[in-house]
Amino acid sequence: xxxxxxxxxxxxxxxxxxxxxxxxxIAIDGYSSCGKGTLxxxxxxxxxxxxxxxxxxxxxxxxxxxxxxxxxEDEAAVASCLPHIRIDFAVNSxxxxxxxxxxxxxxxxEIRTLRVAGAVSxxxxxxxxxxxxxxxxxxxxxxxxVVMDGRDIGTVVFxxxxxxIFMTASSEVRAxxxxxxxxxxxxxxxxxxxLANLQERDRIDSTRKDSPLTMTSDYHVLDNSHLSxxxxxxxxxxxVREASxxx
Ligand code: DC
Numbered sequence: 567x568x569x570x571x572x573x574x575x576x577x578x579x580x581x582x583x584x585x586x587x588x589x590x591x592i593a594i595d596g597y598s599s600c601g602k603g604t605l606x607x608x609x610x611x612x613x614x615x616x617x618x619x620x621x622x623x624x625x626x627x628x629x630x631x632x633x634x635x636x637x638x639e640d641e642a643a644v645a646s647c648l649p650h651i652r653i654d655f656a657v658n659s660x661x662x663x664x665x666x667x668x669x670x671x672x673x674x675x676e677i678r679t680l681r682v683a684g685a686v687s688x689x690x691x692x693x694x695x696x697x698x699x700x701x702x703x704x705x706x707x708x709x710x711x712v713v714m715d716g717r718d719i720g721t722v723v724f725x726x727x728x729x730x731i732f733m734t735a736s737s738e739v740r741a742x743x744x745x746x747x748x749x750x751x752x753x754x755x756x757x758x759x760x761l762a763n764l765q766e767r768d769r770i771d772s773t774r775k776d777s778p779l780t781m782t783s784d785y786h787v788l789d790n791s792h793l794s795x796x797x798x799x800x801x802x803x804x805x806v807r808e809a810s811x812x813x
Contacts (some may be wrong), residue, residue, distance in 0.1 A: 588810050589615070589710040593720035595779065596733030598767045599740040601790055601798070602715035605733070607664075608799050609806065610713040618655065618706055620716035620723070621686075622666040623699045625677035626653050628686040630668060638688035645694035653702065680748075680755065683763055687770035690717075696776055718777040720785060729809035731802060732785040737765055739791050 592609060594602045603619055610617035628638065630651050636643045654667045658674070665674040676682065689695055696718075703723045706712060714723065720730035741761035748755040772779040781787070786805050790798050 588812075590728035590806070590809055591707050591710055591724045591726075592713040592806065592809075593724050593727040593730045594713065594715040594733060595717055595719050595721070595730070595781070595785070596715075596788075597735070597737075597740065597779070598764050598771070599744040600733040600735050601743070601795070602733050604795060605731075605788075605798055605802055606713045606715040608795070609802055612799075612803070613711075613713075613806065615711045615713050616706070617664055618703065618712060618714040619664070619666065620699070620703055620714055620719060622655075622674075622677060623653050623702070624690045624695070625682050625686050626666050626668045626673060627651060627695055627699070628682050628689045629673055629677050631689065632681065632685060638685040641692050641694070644689060644692055648694060648698045651698075653699075678751070679753070680759070680763065683767070687767045687774075691770065691774045691776065693776045696722075717771055717779040721780060721782060722777045729805055730782075730785045731788055731805065732781045733788045733790060735789060735791040737761065737768065740764055 592606075592615070594606050596602050603621075606619070607617050609615065627644075627648075631638060631644050631647055634647065636647065638644065650669075652669050654670075655664050656667055656672075657663070658665045658672065663674065665672050666677065667673065700718075700723055703714060703719075707714065707724055712724075716723070720727050720732075738761065741757060741764050744764060745755055745757045745760045748760065768779075786801075788798060788801060793801075
């Protein structure tokens with residue numbers, strides 16, 4: 567079997583008739599910049615599942631309203647935009663990434679800017695937005711075989727998900743990772759600004775009235791402050807195996 571991460575030597579031999587026959591949904595929730603997407607993508611690739619980045623959907627709505635000069639706190643105006651918004655995912659043929667499309671346009675790069683990051687938590691507080699996106703997310707998971715990451719996936723979107731993982735890490739570790747990603751992509755960013763944005767998003771995401779980021783006892787907790795990608799992947803695959811076998 568191919569190792570999932572270059573040089574990792576991870577070779578778990580976990581694929582078997584049971585894993586393939588019994589497709590499950592995997593919910594990965596947690597704080598911003600915890601590496602949820604990285605783990606979710608690796609699991610989806612390994613299992614042949616669909617990876618859905620639900621945060622990208624909230625970011626897509628945010629980009630739409632910013633581009634239409636609507637204030638992110640103007641709930642009525644934001645809600646009135648929703649019928650004009652269509653969000654899809656499509657594999658980008660040059661990068662192989664599963665990019666998000668807003669009304670048919672690839673906006674994967676634009677939604678990663680601090681402009682969008684600075685407004686998305688406000689938009690994600692709005693119940694009409696959450697209803698709109700949760701409905702779309704639930705439709706994507708109907709056939710099973712989905713790995714979705716976000717904040718409310720195991721609590722609201724797929725409360726019956728066979729596997730729920732809650733990822734966390736210290737805010738300094740997360741800000742450093744995010745800062746390095748932004749720098750690598752050529753963005754102009756300051757570490758302090760990234761840290762402040764992340765802490766403010768954590769605060770809003772976990773204290774909002776509608777679907778706050780929270781965890782129930784059926785989650786597996788994965789604190790990755792000091793874990794390599796390979797170690798996280800190994801832990802998660804062990805949980806996948808248990809969940810697929812109904813354990
Ligand atoms: O995962 P992310 O940083 O791309 O998410 C962007 C924002 O969207 C984040 O501040 C919280 C919100 N979000 C949410 O409320 N519910 C989700 N399922 C996913 C993201």
